[in-house]
Amino acid sequence: MSITTSTSHPQRNALRWAISDILTMARRNLLALFRIPTALVFAVIQPVMFVLLFRYVFGGEIHITGLNYVNYLIPGILVQTTIFGAVGTAIGLAEDLQRGLIERFRALPMARMAVLGGRTVSDLARNVLVVVVITGVGLMVGFRPHGGIVAIVQASLLMLLFAYCLSWGFAYVGLAAPNSETAQAMTFPLIFPLTFASAVFVQVSTMPWWLRPFANNQPVTQAADAVRGLMLGKPHGASTWITMLWSLGAIAVLGPLATRRYRRVT
Amino acid sequence: MSDFAVEALNIVRTFKDGEVHALDDVTLHVPRSEVFGLLGPNGSGKTTMIRILSTILAPTSGVAIVNGYDVVKQPDHVRRSIGLAGQFATVDENLTGFENLRMVGLLNHLEKSYVVKRSQELLERFGLSDAANRTCKTYSGGMRRRLDLAAALVANPPLLFLDEPTTGLDPQSRQDLWAIIEGLVEGGTSVLLTTQYLEEADRLCKQLVVIDHGKIIAEGTSGELKSRLGNTVLSLSFASTDDARRAGELLHDVSSTPANVDGTVVEFTVENGPAAAADALRRLSVPDITVTGLALREPSLDDVFLSLTGHKAEDESATPDEGEPKGRRARKVRS
Secondary structure, three states, rough: OOOOHHHHHHHHHHHHHHHHHHHHHHHHHHHHHHHHHEEEEHHHHHHHHHHHHHHHHHHHHEEEEOEEHHHHHHHHHHHHHHHHHHHHHHHHHHHHHOOOOHHHHHHHOOOOOOOHHHOOOOOOOOHHHHHHHHHHHHOOOOOOOOOHHHHHHHHHHHHHHHHHHHHHHHHHHHHOOOOOOHHHHHHHHHHHHHHHHHOOOHHHHHHOOOOHHHHHHHHHHHHHHHHHHHHHHHOOOOHHHHHHHHHHHHHHHHHHHHHHHHHHHO | OEEEEEEEEEEEEEEOOOOOOEEEEEEEEEOOOEEEEEEOOOOOOHHHHHHHHHHOOOOEEEEEEOOOOOEEEEEEHHHHHHHEEOOOOOOOOOEEHHHHHHHHHHHHHHHHHHHHHHHHHHHHHOOHHHOOOEEEHHHOOHHHHHHHHHHOOOOOOOOOEEOOOOOOOHHHHHHHHHHHHHHHHHHHEEEEEEEEOOOHHHHHHOOOEEEEEEEEEEEEEEEHHHHHOOOEEEEEEOOOHHHHHHHHOOOOOOOOOOOOOOOOOEEEOOOOOOHHHHHHHHOOOOOOOOEEEEEEOOOOHHHHHHHOOOHHHHHHHHHOOOHHHOOOOOOOOOO
């Protein structure tokens, strides 16, 4: 009475099934994203508001040496937004846990990695959408990237990689939080210093002396410098390589941490 | 292959570093192609047992063989041979009914075309065709349970775990689910069902195990359990607690099990209700005891518990569910 495909399960197919399971889970998460208006507002509308706020409200007071502020701002906001997107990873996992869905998934013969893999992949897909939207809005408000299309694609891939690797840390937070509200609250002390005490919105040289060592050397500043340099076609030192190192380091540490946490929660 | 759908031997599960014994040396033999009942109050360890048998939770000690596979050593084989549904009806609220079933089918690694066909067939069978393309947020409690059960059936597993499938449902939805479960067993499916309701166990289960504080306190067919219990409960109420206490003493030999004195109410489980009632009233016609009410009723789970353990089933509901850390439990579905 059972179906043949459910019983025949050769080992060589394991990878194929893992990918299939990750895509099934990612698709499920994306369907939910488009059905919950608040989630979509959080993902897309909020960063657009940030662009308008800094371009037209605060921007007049911010002066960048040798650069129009809008050209400084948009690459920074792109980096900030993709990192903010990782909060969704934490919230989504905490919600699944709270609703008992993760418990249900654990009783299915799916790949063990698929819950975390599917979540981080769907958040990556959402980030692709967000990068396209923000770049489009940026162009409308005067952003002029002179780096050329190849460099813009490179910059986009770099920040998507950076945000993806970081999202594994947020996956850990989501699995450690008792509910989605707490998960969201727990991410703020991480997100705020990283994105605001950085070269995302203003130059680090304008900050007080005690903040500069942190702001100069933390990964988000490196990512913002790299993305900005690539998009504007300006020299940006080793920041691309440093960002890639940070990304790989983050996933090497946070990936196993989140995976271990996932195995423990029941 | 083993003769049993489930063989669980000496299962122990502790929480909080051994302080809480959720399961204490439980042994179960669940036969194939019938409904086996695990009866007990909240916090007795029923859900912990289901979680261990469905590979969600590892036992602290003991061996569990499900469909011939060891839950600890061959969890993937176990997962491919079981379906799990229960009181929390863990369907994805943001997906439609159809999408929920398709997701579970694909995660069971079934052919895509088969999953679509099977999902539609199950939605039809469980009266959810009209709601198939609505998100589950809009579903009633009964609809969620049916969809949850349908999800457990997508891969056609030979064994189903149903964790309190009708808790919180209205009588009609409960009847509907019972009929569905009976139909499945007729088709050869084995079912391990947990419940708090004696009525449900009586209707569905051939064999039963009664569990309390993580220990098995009785087992047998529901008929055997009932006959141990007496067939009827005789309930008498009095004008004062003092009257009730004295009546309890006066009538101590009416039942083979001790009387349950609760405030002004005294209850006995008896073999022959009307005869016992007449006898009791005759013996209570003394001037200083005032009887204010008399009722005969079917025994409930409370009565089973009272007669088997000497304490009431509700006493448990105040303790944290299954003794597990709070805050990680699935939220109860409004129904």
